[in-house]
Amino acid sequence: MSRIEDYGLIGDCETAALVGRDGSIDWLCWPAFDxxxxxxxxxxxxxxxxxxxxxxxxxxxxxxxxxxxxLILETRFETSDGVVAIIDFMPPREKASDVVRLVCGIxxxxxxxxxxxxxxxxxxxxxxxxxxxxxxxLAICGPDMTVLxxxxxxxxxxxxxxxxxxxxxxxxxxxxxxxxxSHLPPPDPIDPAQALQDTEDFWLDWCSRCTYDGDCRELxxxxxxxxxxxxxxPTGGIVAAPTTSLPEKLGxxxxxxxxxxxxxxxxxxxxxxxxxxxxEEASDWHGWLLRTAAGSPANMQIMYxxxxxxxxxxxxxxxxxxxxxxxxxxxxxAAHAQLQLDVYGELMDAFHQSRAAKLKLGDESWxxxxxxxxxxxxxxxRPDHGIWERRGEGRHYVFSKVMTxxxxxxxxxxxxxxxxxxxxxxxxxxxDNIHRDVCEKGFHVKLNSFVExxxxxxxxxxxxxxxxxxxxxxxxxxxxxxxxxxxxxxMRDGFVLRHDxxxxxxxxxxxxxxxxxxxxxxxxxxxxxxxxxxxxxxxDRVVGVANDLGLLAxxxxxxxxxxxxxxxxxxxxxxxxxxxxxxxxxKHAKDQPAMQRSK
Numbered sequence: 301m302s303r304i305e306d307y308g309l310i311g312d313c314e315t316a317a318l319v320g321r322d323g324s325i326d327w328l329c330w331p332a333f334d335x336x337x338x339x340x341x342x343x344x345x346x347x348x349x350x351x352x353x354x355x356x357x358x359x360x361x362x363x364x365x366x367x368x369x370x371l372i373l374e375t376r377f378e379t380s381d382g383v384v385a386i387i388d389f390m391p392p393r394e395k396a397s398d399v400v401r402l403v404c405g406i407x408x409x410x411x412x413x414x415x416x417x418x419x420x421x422x423x424x425x426x427x428x429x430x431x432x433x434x435x436x437x438l439a440i441c442g443p444d445m446t447v448l449x450x451x452x453x454x455x456x457x458x459x460x461x462x463x464x465x466x467x468x469x470x471x472x473x474x475x476x477x478x479x480x481x482s483h484l485p486p487p488d489p490i491d492p493a494q495a496l497q498d499t500e501d502f503w504l505d506w507c508s509r510c511t512y513d514g515d516c517r518e519l520x521x522x523x524x525x526x527x528x529x530x531x532x533x534p535t536g537g538i539v540a541a542p543t544t545s546l547p548e549k550l551g552x553x554x555x556x557x558x559x560x561x562x563x564x565x566x567x568x569x570x571x572x573x574x575x576x577x578x579x580e581e582a583s584d585w586h587g588w589l590l591r592t593a594a595g596s597p598a599n600m601q602i603m604y605x606x607x608x609x610x611x612x613x614x615x616x617x618x619x620x621x622x623x624x625x626x627x628x629x630x631x632x633x634a635a636h637a638q639l640q641l642d643v644y645g646e647l648m649d650a651f652h653q654s655r656a657a658k659l660k661l662g663d664e665s666w667x668x669x670x671x672x673x674x675x676x677x678x679x680x681x682r683p684d685h686g687i688w689e690r691r692g693e694g695r696h697y698v699f700s701k702v703m704t705x706x707x708x709x710x711x712x713x714x715x716x717x718x719x720x721x722x723x724x725x726x727x728x729x730x731x732d733n734i735h736r737d738v739c740e741k742g743f744h745v746k747l748n749s750f751v752e753x754x755x756x757x758x759x760x761x762x763x764x765x766x767x768x769x770x771x772x773x774x775x776x777x778x779x780x781x782x783x784x785x786x787x788x789x790x791m792r793d794g795f796v797l798r799h800d801x802x803x804x805x806x807x808x809x810x811x812x813x814x815x816x817x818x819x820x821x822x823x824x825x826x827x828x829x830x831x832x833x834x835x836x837x838x839x840d841r842v843v844g845v846a847n848d849l850g851l852l853a854x855x856x857x858x859x860x861x862x863x864x865x866x867x868x869x870x871x872x873x874x875x876x877x878x879x880x881x882x883x884x885x886x887k888h889a890k891d892q893p894a895m896q897r898s899k
Contacts, residue, residue, distance in 0.1 A: 302320040302326070303863070304546060304862065304864065304867045305847040305853070305862065306847070307320055307321075307342075307847075307867065308364060309371070309529060309868055310372075310389055310399070310529075311371060311529040312390035312393045312398075313392060313533040314332055314333070314393050314532055315330060315332050315335070315390075315397065315542070316329075317339070317388075317390065317399060318543070319388050321362060323354035323377070324350050324352040325339055325350060326342040327341070327342040327542070327543060328399070329422075330444070331479050333532060333559045334539075334605055334606055336420065337349065337422040337423060338419065338420050338479075339351060339419070340422050340423030340620060343422075343544075343617075343620045343621075343622060344619075344621050344629075345621065346415075346417055347417065348423030348619075349419035351401075351415070352414065353386055353401055353412065353414045354377065354413060355379050355411065355412055356411040357380065357410075357411065358379070359378055360378050360379060361377075361378040362377050364376065364848065364849065365848075365849070366849060366850075369504055370389075370499065370503035371390075371499075371529055372387060372388075372389040372496070372503070373388045373389065376406070379410055381408050381409060382407045382408020382409055383408065384403060384404065384405055384412065385406055386401060387400075387401070389496065391495040391498055392498070392499065396488075398477065400474065400490075400496065401474070402472050402474050402475075402492060402496065403474075403475070404471070404472045405470060405471045405472070407469050408468070408469060409466055409467070409468045411464070411466050412464070412465050412466065413462070414452065414461075414462060414464075414475070415462050416448065416460065416462070416477075418439045418446060420441040420444045421441070421442075422631065423620055425441050425442070426441070427439040428440050429456065429461065431454075432486075436448070436449050440482045443481060443483070444479070444481075444482055445479070445481060445486070446477060446478065447480065447486045448461070448475065448476070449475075449476045449489055450474060450476070451473065452465045452475070453465075474492035474493075476495075506525075507524075510576055512524075512575070512576045512577070512877075512880070514881065514883070514884025514887075515884060515887075516843065519876070520576070522850035523572075523850070523874075523876045524877060526851065526868050526873045527569070527572065528581065530542060531585075534607075535588050535606055535607055536587050536588040537585075537604070537608070538561055539558065539606060540560065540870050540871065541558035541559065541867060541870060542559060542866075542868075543558060543867055544558060544630060544631060545623065545628070545630050545866075546623050546626075546853070546854075546864070546867055547624075547626035548812045548813065548854065548865050549810055549812045549864065550860060550862070550864060552626055552812070553628065555622065555626055555628065556630060557612075557633045558854075560603045560604060560636070561588070561592075561603060561606060562602060562871075563593070563600075564603075564640070564643060564646055565870060565871055566589055566646045566647060567646050567649040568874045568875065569582075569585055570586065570650050570654060570657075571878055571881075572874045572878050573585065575877075575881050576881075579657070582654070582659060583654075583660065586654045589650060590664070590665055592604045592608040593647055593668065594664075594668060597672045597674075597675035600643065600647075600672070601636050601643075602635065602689070603633065603635070612632045612633050612634075612636040613632045614632035615630070616630055617630075617631055634691075635685070635689040638684070639682065639684045640684050640685055641680060641697075641703060642684075642686070642687050642699055642700045642702075642703035642704075644672055644704060644707045645706035647669075647672060648706065648707040648708075648711055649706055649710050651710070652710035652711075652713060655714060666720050669714070672707070673708060676707055677726075680701070680704040680730070682694070683696050684700050685697075686752075686753075687762050688760075688762070695753040695754070695756075696741070696742075696754040696755075697753045698742035698750050698753060698754070698760070698762075699760065699762035699765065701742065702738055702763075702765075702766060704734055705731055706770070706771070708727045708730050708734065709770065738750075739778075743778055744756075748777075748778075748784075749763075750778065752800065756803075760799065761796050761797065761798050761799075762818075764822055764825050768824055774825070779825075783822070783829075787822075789801070792814055793858035795814030795816070795819045796818040796819040796821070796822050797811070797814055812855060813857040813864045814855060816852055816855060816856055816869070817854075817869075817871045817874075817875040820876060820878070822838060823835040823879050824879055824882055827882045827886050830886075832883070835879075835882075835886075839879050839880070843876065852867075852868060852873060853865045853869050854866050
């Protein structure tokens with residue numbers, strides 16, 4: 301089992317695969333991000349599906365990289381007999397979805413082995429496999445079909461397809477693995493060399509549109525490419541991660557399915573895309589938000605499927621042992637049914653930022669926003685489950701209440717700035733009432749800090765966002781006190797935790813890793829304070845734990861020195877992009893940082 305950070309990502313903007321340093325693809329859901337996996341070794345063993353291509357002889361040295369400004373992964377193995385490179389990529393999808401692996405001889409002659417273990421049903425179902433007259437390998441199980449085309453001679457062994465072959469200097473041996481529906485004819489073959497060129501052209505063209513020119517541009521570009529790879533092209537929805545059940549704590553049970561789209565990430569995502577020049581992607585994301593949130597605001601959820609699907613029923617895949625034994629392995633996410641008041645603020649803020657950036661919004665957008673605020677006026681003072689989706693009884697979370705303030709604040713600003721008809725006086729009264737309520741009940745005078753929830757004596761990293769969303773200015777003593785409290789109680793080895801360790805101890809829960817997006821939120825607060833050196837140091841600390849390909853998971857365990865949680869995590873990469881923009885703007889004395897969302 302590889303470490304989480306030992307994986308690289310390839311994808312076709314409809315699904316994605318994780319490729320290990322050892323040459324094994326251990327995770328792939330087909331045909332879409334939220335489909336069942338055909339390779340699930342990541343959450344079990346090789347018996348649950350994987351695709352290995354590697355030298356027969358143990359490599360003396362290996363390295364990997366992405367081709368510049370692409371999602372084409374090259375892994376290089378050096379052996380005593382020679383050097384070989386494996387080029388892995390998924391061409392941007394047209395008719396079918398393909399995984400292409402090119403085995404390229406660099407020096408000498410290297411003996412290679414291939415092992416293909418196909419297990420549909422997320423590692424449970426063995427397919428029926430046959431060879432066609434042209435040597436194509438066809439695997440079928442229920443609705444799913446895969447096709448493997450290669451000039452290499454294949455053979456079956458113990459419910460596995462294997463091959464032994466050699467590659468010499470200057471030679472390239474292709475393997476093309478294609479998905480199709482089992483009731484249809486096999487997908488047409490593609491030209492691997494042309495597919496490689498098309499894939500490179502696609503990513504180079506996409507990257508050429510980036511307008512960011514600040515520090516760490518290569519890392520910011522890689523984060524933006526990761527967001528593009530996590531975008532479901534047909535709808536514009538962006539999944540939180542391409543994986544499920546990678547543990548927040550190694551060996552723990554907090555293992556969730558992140559292959560869905562969270563409203564929580566809406567404004568962060570829009571800012572990252574718009575500030576970097578990707579207005580088309582931002583517009584697509586806004587379109588997904590508008591379609592998905594349409595209907596009764598009372599039925600609005602915190603997350604949806606990539607097509608806008610609402611019922612994300614949660615169940616456990618008990619045939620999978622879990623990543624390094626972390627169980628259970630969950631499919632679906634029961635948190636979709638929770639009440640989280642912060643999503644109303646994120647939705648309103650996202651629409652306001654879209655309008656301010658001159659994205660094309662139809663009349664139905666403002667109609668929906670007004671309807672949302674009418675509903676929020678009735679429910680803003682209810683307990684909810686908070687941004688972190690705490691299971692159990694609801695509470696009056698401070699950040700949730702702050703985001704209801706944001707919702708009315710953005711509605712008021714939208715009406716004023718764009719001449720939109722609205723009951724502004726009523727919204728102002730509600731906004732001011734919420735502000736007083738939060739300041740009276742969510743600020744702990746003795747602790748000189750805002751706390752996680754009304755009546756609580758512990759903290760929560762989401763309160764770092766109060767100045768960023770414009771609830772209070774960074775100069776306010778209560779904001780300063782809150783940041784100081786976070787620094788005292790919620791940092792481990794220079795990283796920010798998501799939950800207060802004192803609370804976890806009181807609730808008999810184990811401490812998880814540091815939440816990387818929260819660490820970057822603290823860096824954003826430092827920027828607003830004018831403490832650029834501290835912000836830069838924290839930013840550097842976070843990017844310093846990215847893997848060699850520039851990819852980041854949800855969390856980082858400082859003690860183990862390992863990434864944890866689902867991987868790669870959209871929110872982490874979004875936060876990295878936004879903080880990089882903030883630092884660049886501050887250093888060049890431009891306008892207020894991009895993360896200042898109240899304008």
